[in-house]
Amino acid sequence: xxxxxxxxxxxxxxxxxxxxxxxxxxxxxxxxxxxxxxxxxxxxxxxxxxxxxxxxxxxxxxxxxxxxxxxxxxxxxxxxxxxxxxxxxxxxxxxxxxxxxxxxxxxxxxxxxxxxxxxxxxxxxxxxxxxxxxxxxxxxxxxxxxxxxxxxxxxxxxxxxxxxxxxxxxxxxxxxxxxxxxxxxxxxxxxxxxxxxxxxxxxxxx
Amino acid sequence: xxxxxxxxxxxxxxxxxxxxxxxxxxxxxxxxxxxxxxxxxxxxxxxxxxxxxxxxxxxxxxxxxxxxxxxxxxxxxxxxxxxxxxxxxxxxxxxxxxxxxxxxxxxxxxxxxxxxxxxxxxxxxxxxxxxxxxxxxxxxxxxxxxxxxxxxxxxxxxxxxxxxxxxxxxxxxxxxxxxxxxxxxxxxxxxxxxxxxxxxxxxxxx
Numbered sequence: 001x002x003x004x005x006x007x008x009x010x011x012x013x014x015x016x017x018x019x020x021x022x023x024x025x026x027x028x029x030x031x032x033x034x035x036x037x038x039x040x041x042x043x044x045x046x047x048x049x050x051x052x053x054x055x056x057x058x059x060x061x062x063x064x065x066x067x068x069x070x071x072x073x074x075x076x077x078x079x080x081x082x083x084x085x086x087x088x089x090x091x092x093x094x095x096x097x098x099x100x101x102x103x104x105x106x107x108x109x110x111x112x113x114x115x116x117x118x119x120x121x122x123x124x125x126x127x128x129x130x131x132x133x134x135x136x137x138x139x140x141x142x143x144x145x146x147x148x149x150x151x152x153x154x155x156x157x158x159x160x161x162x163x164x165x166x167x168x169x170x171x172x173x174x175x176x177x178x179x180x181x182x183x184x185x186x187x188x189x190x191x192x193x194x195x196x197x198x199x200x201x202x203x204x205x206x
Numbered sequence: 207x208x209x210x211x212x213x214x215x216x217x218x219x220x221x222x223x224x225x226x227x228x229x230x231x232x233x234x235x236x237x238x239x240x241x242x243x244x245x246x247x248x249x250x251x252x253x254x255x256x257x258x259x260x261x262x263x264x265x266x267x268x269x270x271x272x273x274x275x276x277x278x279x280x281x282x283x284x285x286x287x288x289x290x291x292x293x294x295x296x297x298x299x300x301x302x303x304x305x306x307x308x309x310x311x312x313x314x315x316x317x318x319x320x321x322x323x324x325x326x327x328x329x330x331x332x333x334x335x336x337x338x339x340x341x342x343x344x345x346x347x348x349x350x351x352x353x354x355x356x357x358x359x360x361x362x363x364x365x366x367x368x369x370x371x372x373x374x375x376x377x378x379x380x381x382x383x384x385x386x387x388x389x390x391x392x393x394x395x396x397x398x399x400x401x402x403x404x405x406x407x408x409x410x411x412x
Contacts, residue, residue: 013367013405014380014381014386015220165393165407167381168386169381169383169387178375179375180235180374180376184372185372185373187371187398189398190396192393196393197393197405
C-alpha cells in the first residue's frame with residue numbers, strides 16, 4: 001500500500017510558520033513557536049545533543065512524525081537555508097528531494113540523509129519521493145511556499161499543525177494564497193499537550 | 207471579585223472569523239465556520255427554534271459561554287448588521303454596550319437584552335459593562351475590529367477560539383493588526399470535539 005503525503009509544521013495562533021526574513025530565524029517569535037520542540041528527548045537524540053529530554057505525548061508525536069517518513073521533499077529556499085545551518089549529520093535520515101532549478105549531483109550526508117536535486121517540478125519530486133518511501137509516508141518538509149504549492153495542486157492527503165501560544169503579527173503565513181474554493185478539510189485528530197495543540201486534518205477536493 | 211473580560215469566536219484554520227463583506231454572511235464558508243453551533247440544543251433553545259438539538263461538550267461550552275456573561279460589548283458594525291438580523295428576542299439576554307458615535311436612547315428588547323449606546327470609546331463601554339456584570343464576566347462580542355482594539359489596549363484577560371476545519375483564503379482575520387510585540391499568550395485549555403477544537407488562552411503584557 002502506498003503511503004500518505006503529509007506535512008507537519010508549528011504554526012502561531014495567527015497562522016504564521018516563519019518570520020518574514022531568514023535573519024529572524026533565531027529571533028524571539030521563532031523560538032517561542034518552536035519552544036515545544038527543544039526540550040524533547042527525540043529532538044536531543046536526533047540532533048545528537050546528548051541524553052535527557054522530556055518524554056510524553058509531545059515527544060511521541062515528534063518521534064512518530066519522524067518514523068512515518070520514508071522520504072522528504074523540500075523547496076530550494078528551505079534547502080539553501082538549511083545547507084548552512086544543518087549539522088554534518090543532517091536531521092532527516094532519509095532521502096530528501098529538493099525542488100530546484102539548480103543541477104547538482106546528489107549530496108550524501110552521514111546518517112542516511114541524501115539530498116537529490118529535482119529540476120522538473122513538484123510532481124516529479126513527489127513521484128521520486130513516493131518511489132523511495134515505499135509504504136512509508138512522504139513528508140513535504142517546507143518551506144511555506146512549497147507546502148502551499150502541494151496543497152493547491154491537490155497532492156496533500158493529510159497534515160498536522162502544532163498550534164503554539166504565540167502571535168507573530170507578520171511573517172510567512174502557512175495558508176497565504178491557498179485556493180480555499182477547491183480544498184475541504186476534515187478534522188482527523190486534535191490532541192492538546194501542555195505547550196501546544198496538535199491538530200490533524202485530512203484534505204479532500206471540493 | 208470582578209469578572210474577567212473575554213471574547214469567544216469561531217475561527218477558520220487560516221485565521222479568519224468573517225467573510226470580507228456582510229453579504230457573504232450566509233455563504234458557504236460562514237456556514238461551515240459556524241457548522242458546529244447550529245445543531246446544538248443550546249443554540250436552538252436560545253433562538254427559540256423549538257426542542258431537540260445535540261448535547262455533549264460543544265453544547266456545554268456554548269452554554270457555559272452564555273452563562274458566564276453578565277454583559278456584552280460590541281462595535282457599531284456588528285450592531286448595525288445585527289439590528290436587521292436578530293429576532294425580536296435578541297440572543298444576548300443581558301445588557302449590551304455598543305461602542306458608537308451615534309447618540310441614541312437605550313433599546314430594550316424582550317427577553318432581557320437592552321442595547322446601550324456608548325459614545326466615549328472602548329474603555330468607557332467596558333467600564334459600564336463591568337459595572338453591570340458584577341462578578342460575572344464581560345464578553346467582547348465583536349466584530350473583529352472591536353475585539354482587536356480591546357486586545358491591543360491590553361484589556362482582554364482571556365479568550366476562546368473554536369478552530370473550525372475550513373479554509374477561508376480571504377475575509378476578516380481575527381488578529382490582523384495585532385500588536386504582537388506587546389502581547390503574550392498562555393495556553394489555558396484545549397478541548398477537541400468531533401467538529402472543532404476549542405482553544406483557550408490567557409493574555410498578558412510582555
